[in-house]
Amino acid sequence: MRKRSAILSLLLSAAAWPQEHIPVIFDTDFVMPPWDDSMALMLALQSPELEILGVTTVAGNESVERATSDALRMLEIAGRADIPVYVGADMPLVHEKSDFAVASYGNWYSDEPPPEPHGGFATKQAEDETAASFIVDAVLARPGEITIIAIGPLTNIAQAIRQEPTFASRVRRLVIMGGAVAALPNGAGNITPNAEFNFWVDPEAAYVTLRSGIPIELSPLNVSRKSSLDRGWYRKMVAVETPLTSLLKETLGKRFEVEPDRVWFMYDQIAVASVIDPSLVTTTELFVDVNIDHGISYGVSVGGRERWPGAEGAQRMQVQYDLDWPRFIEMFIDRVQRPVAVIATAD
Numbered sequence: 001m002r003k004r005s006a007i008l009s010l011l012l013s014a015a016a017w018p019q020e021h022i023p024v025i026f027d028t029d030f031v032m033p034p035w036d037d038s039m040a041l042m043l044a045l046q047s048p049e050l051e052i053l054g055v056t057t058v059a060g061n062e063s064v065e066r067a068t069s070d071a072l073r074m075l076e077i078a079g080r081a082d083i084p085v086y087v088g089a090d091m092p093l094v095h096e097k098s099d100f101a102v103a104s105y106g107n108w109y110s111d112e113p114p115p116e117p118h119g120g121f122a123t124k125q126a127e128d129e130t131a132a133s134f135i136v137d138a139v140l141a142r143p144g145e146i147t148i149i150a151i152g153p154l155t156n157i158a159q160a161i162r163q164e165p166t167f168a169s170r171v172r173r174l175v176i177m178g179g180a181v182a183a184l185p186n187g188a189g190n191i192t193p194n195a196e197f198n199f200w201v202d203p204e205a206a207y208v209t210l211r212s213g214i215p216i217e218l219s220p221l222n223v224s225r226k227s228s229l230d231r232g233w234y235r236k237m238v239a240v241e242t243p244l245t246s247l248l249k250e251t252l253g254k255r256f257e258v259e260p261d262r263v264w265f266m267y268d269q270i271a272v273a274s275v276i277d278p279s280l281v282t283t284t285e286l287f288v289d290v291n292i293d294h295g296i297s298y299g300v301s302v303g304g305r306e307r308w309p310g311a312e313g314a315q316r317m318q319v320q321y322d323l324d325w326p327r328f329i330e331m332f333i334d335r336v337q338r339p340v341a342v343i344a345t346a347d
């Protein structure tokens with residue numbers, strides 16, 4: 001009888017587990033909380049709907065060395081050192097450091113060694129294969145199956161597209177946090193008046209990627225601005241003690257101590273949530289292209305219902321512009337409060 005009930009409970013837990021695991025590659029300019037990439041990875045790691053094949057790092061918020069160091073540590077904190085990390089591009093394809101870049105948000109050009117992440121440097125090491133090669137190999141091994149979630153500058157994705165001519169046609173879907181669309185509400189930029197940070201750091205990579213033919217869903221600033229993480233939601237988030245909520249307390253919590261009335265936007269977290277539950281966002285179909293002229297509109301994304309002169313090669317894609325904020329934040333809180341995985345490692 002005991003044996004039978006053990007089998008029964010196994011079957012029941014299998015039934016509660018979603019039938020389809022979405023295989024994803026998580027491409028990120030990662031930094032520890034309170035930065036959005038780390039909270040997006042927490043959400044992905046704690047969501048059984050997703051099967052994370054690998055984390056690929058890229059220069060963006062900080063250097064690729066820091067992105068890698070922080071991502072390795074985050075995986076250890078979350079009990080998921082089994083997920084491989086691949087080091088990606090350390091610089092954009094074309095964009096070079098400028099006085100404006102140095103004076104503005106972001107350290108993508110930095111050659112400083114990464115600071116010690118929360119709790120010390122990870123013992124886990126990155127893989128030898130480059131991010132672009134891993135992305136190509138993974139997609140070619142499972143054509144039409146893999147979703148790429150790209151929440152940093154698109155340098156690795158553009159490199160993958162250029163490296164293997166058949167790559168683009170074999171990606172199931174690419175969900176990108178990037179861009180800002182003036183034709184929709186809340187479409188101003190956040191690094192220059194009209195450019196969003198990820199696209200502005202590597203405009204040429206965004207241009208190549210958006211024109212690649214990969215089925216794309218864009219999660220631009222328009223939808224990020226529908227989020228509002230305030231202290232009330234933060235307190236609910238950390239009401240249950242887990243390794244992830246402890247990390248949020250010690251990082252995001254400190255920010256709320258200094259600025260109790262601050263309201264944070266959530267960016268990358270929305271891109272991840274929309275893969276888990278597409279009904280959280282509202283999308284519209286637009287042609288979206290990126291300006292690569294080195295003038296006042298460098299890195300600006302432009303979206304339109306029809307193609308326009310200069311955008312003849314632009315591709316139609318789904319563009320997120322609205323968010324069911326309460327349902328999204330409640331899902332986020334539920335996921336980070338779940339017990340973290342305990343995966344046995346070789347050592």
Ligand SMILES: [Ca+2]
Nearest residue numbers: 029037151152
């Ligand atoms: Ca990011």
